[in-house]
Amino acid sequence: MADHCNLVSVLGLFLVLTLFHNPITVAGQTIPAVALFTFGDSNFDAGNKQTLSKSFVAQGFWPYGKSRDDPNGKFCDGLIAPDFVAKFMGIPIEIPAALKPNVNVSRGASFAVADATLLGAPVESLTLNQQVRKFNQMKAANWNDDFIKKSVFMIYIGANDYLNFTKNNPNADASAQQAFVISVTNKLKNDISLLYSSGASKFVIQNLAPLGCLPIVRQDYHTGMDQCYEKLNDLAKQHNEKIGPMLNELAKTAPGFQFTVFDFYNVILRRTQRNMNFRFFITNSSCCGVGTHTAYGCGLPNVHSELCEFQRSYLFFDGRHNTEKAQEMFGHLLFGADPNVIQPMNVRELVVYPVDEPMRESWEPTTSTTVQASDSSRGYEFY
Numbered sequence: 001m002a003d004h005c006n007l008v009s010v011l012g013l014f015l016v017l018t019l020f021h022n023p024i025t026v027a028g029q030t031i032p033a034v035a036l037f038t039f040g041d042s043n044f045d046a047g048n049k050q051t052l053s054k055s056f057v058a059q060g061f062w063p064y065g066k067s068r069d070d071p072n073g074k075f076c077d078g079l080i081a082p083d084f085v086a087k088f089m090g091i092p093i094e095i096p097a098a099l100k101p102n103v104n105v106s107r108g109a110s111f112a113v114a115d116a117t118l119l120g121a122p123v124e125s126l127t128l129n130q131q132v133r134k135f136n137q138m139k140a141a142n143w144n145d146d147f148i149k150k151s152v153f154m155i156y157i158g159a160n161d162y163l164n165f166t167k168n169n170p171n172a173d174a175s176a177q178q179a180f181v182i183s184v185t186n187k188l189k190n191d192i193s194l195l196y197s198s199g200a201s202k203f204v205i206q207n208l209a210p211l212g213c214l215p216i217v218r219q220d221y222h223t224g225m226d227q228c229y230e231k232l233n234d235l236a237k238q239h240n241e242k243i244g245p246m247l248n249e250l251a252k253t254a255p256g257f258q259f260t261v262f263d264f265y266n267v268i269l270r271r272t273q274r275n276m277n278f279r280f281f282i283t284n285s286s287c288c289g290v291g292t293h294t295a296y297g298c299g300l301p302n303v304h305s306e307l308c309e310f311q312r313s314y315l316f317f318d319g320r321h322n323t324e325k326a327q328e329m330f331g332h333l334l335f336g337a338d339p340n341v342i343q344p345m346n347v348r349e350l351v352v353y354p355v356d357e358p359m360r361e362s363w364e365p366t367t368s369t370t371v372q373a374s375d376s377s378r379g380y381e382f383y
C-alpha cells in the first residue's frame, strides 16, 4: 500500500513538473548561467552606432523603440532577437552595447554596429574583424576563459557587403559575383577563427536574409510589391550555401568548435508568401518610412515618414529591420526550433552541449531551398 502511494505521488509530481516546466529547465536540463555575445550589423546593434556616430542617429528617437516607449539605439520598435534569446537563457538584463560607457557586461554584450561589413572600411562602424578585436581588448577585465568557452556567440553579418557590391557593380556577371562571395565568406571564416582563438567555442551563425525582398531593396530597385530583386537574393543564396560546409569543416579541424546555423533566409522568405505569413498582414512594405514600400528614412528629421498604426501586424518596422513582434518570433525559433529552421541544433541544445566534446551531428544542406506555399507546411517550423 505504501509503495502504491509512493508510486502515485511520484507520478503526480512528475505530471506537475511536466506541466509547469519553465523555459529555463526544459526537458530537465538546467540552462547554465553563461553569457550571450553578439557580433554583426544593425540587426544585432544594441546601441553601438549611437555611441560611435557623431551625427544624428534616428534610432535614439521615436518612433524607434515605440512599442516600449524606449528609443535606445536599437534598429527596431522594441527589443531585438538577441534580447529574447538572452531572456530564454535566463539572463536577467538586456544585452548591452559594448561600446557604451558603464554598461554591465557580466552576462554578455553586443559588439554589432550598424553599417558593419566583412570587407572594406565601413564609415563610423566596425568590420567584424574590428569587433572581435574589441572583444579581445575587453576580455581580461570582464570574463574568464572557462566562462567564454561556455558562452554563446551569435553573428549576423554580410548584408552590407552585398548591398554595397550590388550598388557599385550593377552589371557584375556570374563570375564576378562568385569571386565576391568567395572573398566575403573567406573573410567570415577568418574572423570566426579569430574569435575561436580568442576562446569562443559555441557559435550561432544566422544566414543572410533574402536581401532582395527587403522593403528598401524592393523600393530602390522598383520591383513592385510582388517581386523581389533576384540579383540580391542570388548573392545571399550563394553566400548561405557556403556557410554550413565551412562550419562543418571548422568543427572537424578545430577542437571543441561547436556551431549551429539559423536559416534566416527561409524564415523571412516564408513570411513574405501569402498564406504563410504567420499573422503578419503586411510583409512586403514596412511600417515606418516613405516611398512605394514605406521603406526610406524612418525617423530622419527631414523626412515626413508615415508610421503604421499597428506595427505588430508588420514583418518589417523600417526598410530593412523587423518589428519587435517578428524579432520575438526569431528569438523563439533560435532558442527552440527544430532542424528545419536551425541546425544541427537550436540554441538551447547548444548551450547545454558539453564543452570540448566533438559535435555528433553536422550541418546538412536542406532539400528544399525554395518555399512552397502549401497549407500543409504552415506552422511546421514551430518548436
Ligand SMILES: *[C@@H]1O[C@H](CO)[C@@H](O)[C@H](O)[C@H]1NC(C)=O
Binding pocket: 091, 092, 093, 104, 105, 106, 107
Ligand atoms: C550585473 O548584472 C548581473 C545580472 O546579469 C547582476 O547579478 C550584477 O549584480 C550586476 N552588476 C552590477 C555591478 O550592477
Ligand SMILES: *[C@@H]1O[C@H](CO)[C@@H](O)[C@H](O)[C@H]1NC(C)=O
Binding pocket: 117, 119, 120, 121, 122, 123, 161, 164, 165, 168
Ligand atoms: C563599397 O564598395 C566600394 C566599391 O567597390 C569599396 O571601395 C568600399 O570599400 C565598399 N565599402 C565597404 C564598407 O565595404
Ligand SMILES: *[C@@H]1O[C@H](CO)[C@@H](O)[C@H](O)[C@H]1NC(C)=O
Binding pocket: 213, 225, 226, 227, 228, 272, 273, 274, 283, 284
Ligand atoms: C509579397 O511578395 C511575395 C514575393 O516575395 C509575393 O509572392 C506576395 O504576393 C507579395 N505580397 C503582397 C501582399 O503583395
